[in-house]
Amino acid sequence: MRHLTTCSLTLLLASLIRGQMLNGDEGRPSCSRCDLHLSCNCSYSGFTSIPMVTDQALSLDLSFNNITMVTQDDLMGLSRLRALDLHGNRLAVIHPSAFDPLWSLEELDLSDNQLTTLNHKWFSKLEVLQQLNLLDNPYSRLSSPSLFYGLVRLRRLMFGGSDLKELRTGDLLGVTELDELTVHANNLARYDSGTLGDIWPLGHVTLSLHGPFLTNVTLAAAVLADISYPETQITLEDLHLVGNQHLSFRNFSVSDQSIVDLLVVIDGVPISVISMEDVTLTDLHSYKRLENLQAGYNKYVCGCDFVNFLQSQLKGGGDVKLTDREDSYACDSPLHLRGEAVSQVHLSVVVCHPVLFISVSCGVALLIGVLICVLLWRLHAFWYLKMTWAWLKAKRSSQKPRKDILESEVLQSFDAFVSYSERDAGWVENFLVPELEEPREDGSTSPGSSRPLSLCLHKRDFLPGHWIMDNIMSAIEHSRHTVFILSENFLQSDWCRYELDFSHFWLFDAGGDAAILILLEPLPKDNIPKRFCKLRKLMSSTTYLEWPQEEERRPEFWRSLRNALRGDDD
Ligand SMILES: *[C@@H]1O[C@H](CO)[C@@H](O)[C@H](O)[C@H]1NC(C)=O
Ligand SMILES: *[C@@H]1O[C@H](CO)[C@@H](O)[C@H](O)[C@H]1NC(C)=O
Ligand SMILES: *[C@@H]1O[C@H](CO)[C@@H](O)[C@H](O)[C@H]1NC(C)=O
Numbered sequence: 001m002r003h004l005t006t007c008s009l010t011l012l013l014a015s016l017i018r019g020q021m022l023n024g025d026e027g028r029p030s031c032s033r034c035d036l037h038l039s040c041n042c043s044y045s046g047f048t049s050i051p052m053v054t055d056q057a058l059s060l061d062l063s064f065n066n067i068t069m070v071t072q073d074d075l076m077g078l079s080r081l082r083a084l085d086l087h088g089n090r091l092a093v094i095h096p097s098a099f100d101p102l103w104s105l106e107e108l109d110l111s112d113n114q115l116t117t118l119n120h121k122w123f124s125k126l127e128v129l130q131q132l133n134l135l136d137n138p139y140s141r142l143s144s145p146s147l148f149y150g151l152v153r154l155r156r157l158m159f160g161g162s163d164l165k166e167l168r169t170g171d172l173l174g175v176t177e178l179d180e181l182t183v184h185a186n187n188l189a190r191y192d193s194g195t196l197g198d199i200w201p202l203g204h205v206t207l208s209l210h211g212p213f214l215t216n217v218t219l220a221a222a223v224l225a226d227i228s229y230p231e232t233q234i235t236l237e238d239l240h241l242v243g244n245q246h247l248s249f250r251n252f253s254v255s256d257q258s259i260v261d262l263l264v265v266i267d268g269v270p271i272s273v274i275s276m277e278d279v280t281l282t283d284l285h286s287y288k289r290l291e292n293l294q295a296g297y298n299k300y301v302c303g304c305d306f307v308n309f310l311q312s313q314l315k316g317g318g319d320v321k322l323t324d325r326e327d328s329y330a331c332d333s334p335l336h337l338r339g340e341a342v343s344q345v346h347l348s349v350v351v352c353h354p355v356l357f358i359s360v361s362c363g364v365a366l367l368i369g370v371l372i373c374v375l376l377w378r379l380h381a382f383w384y385l386k387m388t389w390a391w392l393k394a395k396r397s398s399q400k401p402r403k404d405i406l407e408s409e410v411l412q413s414f415d416a417f418v419s420y421s422e423r424d425a426g427w428v429e430n431f432l433v434p435e436l437e438e439p440r441e442d443g444s445t446s447p448g449s450s451r452p453l454s455l456c457l458h459k460r461d462f463l464p465g466h467w468i469m470d471n472i473m474s475a476i477e478h479s480r481h482t483v484f485i486l487s488e489n490f491l492q493s494d495w496c497r498y499e500l501d502f503s504h505f506w507l508f509d510a511g512g513d514a515a516i517l518i519l520l521e522p523l524p525k526d527n528i529p530k531r532f533c534k535l536r537k538l539m540s541s542t543t544y545l546e547w548p549q550e551e552e553r554r555p556e557f558w559r560s561l562r563n564a565l566r567g568d569d570d
């Protein structure tokens with residue numbers, strides 16, 4: 001009996017000790033469903049509080065239990081834990097420093113619980129946290145100061161729920177860049193513009209904005225505008241819109257592809273009007289099926305493409321129908337077109353096709369130049385120019401340097417200056433000079449007839465070292481007559497024509513009739529080119545002597561010539 005008592009006592013003691021142990025751990029259950037990778041899966045286990053798990057655990061899945069609170073000590077020792085999943089519990093209370101031991105935590109899921117307030121202190125020690133899920137809890141706003149302030153490694157963030165009412169400036173302070181952002185804001189009533197605007201780069205955004213799209217599109221647009229970057233992929237969820245919806249976007253930068261994406265997302269939504277203000281279209285080539293466009297009152301840069309496009313649309317030539325008034329399209333730049341209606345703008349070819357314009361004008365100028373040159377050549381303009389130039393030069397130099405020649409008195413007076421072509425030199429030297437300069441031996445009765453005449457020949461009498469023009473002018477000026485030996489050769493020689501021109505000028509100036517024309521060969525006036533108008537004039541106003549081919553008529557020729565030369569003496 002005594003032995004039995006001792007035995008019972010031992011059992012009682014043992015059971016007492018055991019009971020104390022249970023009491024000392026406050027009846028905390030434990031979970032040992034950990035695999036070789038130290039990943040402990042304690043989901044769907046009916047836990048009402050956080051169970052004990054090995055300190056070595058790397059991940060702990062406590063989803064779909066009935067846990068209502070996390071105390072200060074519940075997670076003590078889990079310093080190696082990388083992932084903690086508390087999704088789908090009834091969590092309403094979390095001690096402010098409950099997560100402090102979790103230095104290594106990278107992923108935390110608190111979604112689908114009963115948290116009515118969020119505390120920034122929960123996350124203050126989670127410096128390596130990369131993913132945080134706060135979705136679907138009954139909080140109406142994020143906490144202030146920002147929950148996320150110390151989470152410098154955060155890349156995936158999910159928050160919001162049907163109770164979220166407001167998002168305020170500063171709520172996301174500390175969130176710099178995200179790969180993924182999910183916001184459930186179906187009942188959002190207040191959004192401070194810019195709240196989500198500081199997150200960049202921003203990879204993929206999923207938004208539930210059912211309510212705002214129905215009741216306050218301005219708000220929805222403000223949210224969208226804050227997250228719309230060209231590289232950001234946006235997914236809109238839970239849209240169910242009824243009635244006539246007007247969706248507007250403001251200060252918004254999109255490519256045409258992202259517009260298509262947006263339209264795909266809101267496909268089936270009965271939106272009747274989408275308006276965009278302050279839109280920068282980052283890529284202005286597709287929109288091939290666009291039918292109606294209302295885009296007036298913008299600051300248009302009136303470049304050639306735009307003006308052409310708009311004018312053709314206004315004329316009804318394009319596929320797009322502009323539904324607003326023509327005068328709502330006005331230029332803002334360039335400056336000289338500011339305020340002018342685009343439909344009235346006329347841009348010159350110079351502005352729109354500078355290369356074409358320059359090429360065409362150069363081509364035309366070249367062609368005209370060539371034509372002019374051909375024309376001038378046909379009209380002998382170069383010859384006239386050359387003559388005029390020589391003239392001007394001669395006239396100018398006639399003021400001074402020729403006086404030197406005069407003063408040097410090297411030039412004397414001649415009876416006649418003989419102007420002839422070099423090719424007719426034979427005739428001049430063999431016939432004219434001997435006949436006129438040497439005294440006649442025929443014993444003519446006329447006393448003056450045998451007097452030798454002094455002739456000025458360029459070959460013989462021109463002063464070397466002086467400009468030929470000066471010589472010509474001096475010779476003509478100091479000769480009483482000028483005898484022109486006309487022939488085909490004469491017409492070919494520029495110098496002869498110059499002499500002719502000058503003498504004519506001189507004759508007019510002097511008012512006398514000092515030119516004597518000798519035709520070496522028949523030279524019908526009509527055969528003389530029209531540009532030798534002086535010669536033609538001379539030939540019609542002055543009687544000319546023809547060199548006879550028959551020997552017997554030559555004495556008469558010489559007599560006439562002498563008489564002409566001596567005319568002034570008499
Ligand atoms: C844990 O087990 C549940 C099924 O009991 C499964 O659905 C869940 O994915 C598991 N969690 C992990 C982290 O493996
Ligand atoms: C959680 O508790 C409720 C009753 O409070 C029960 O109906 C439910 O089955 C429990 N869930 C789990 C996963 O044990
Ligand atoms: C729509 O949202 C904006 C931004 O939060 C707010 O200022 C405005 O009052 C809201 N309008 C209505 C009708 O609720």
Ligand SMILES: *[C@@H]1O[C@H](CO)[C@@H](O)[C@H](O)[C@H]1NC(C)=O
Pocket residue numbers: 251252278
């Ligand atoms: C438009 O948005 C940009 C940032 O995306 C901002 O810098 C700019 O000030 C905004 N403009 C207006 C008129 O709000």
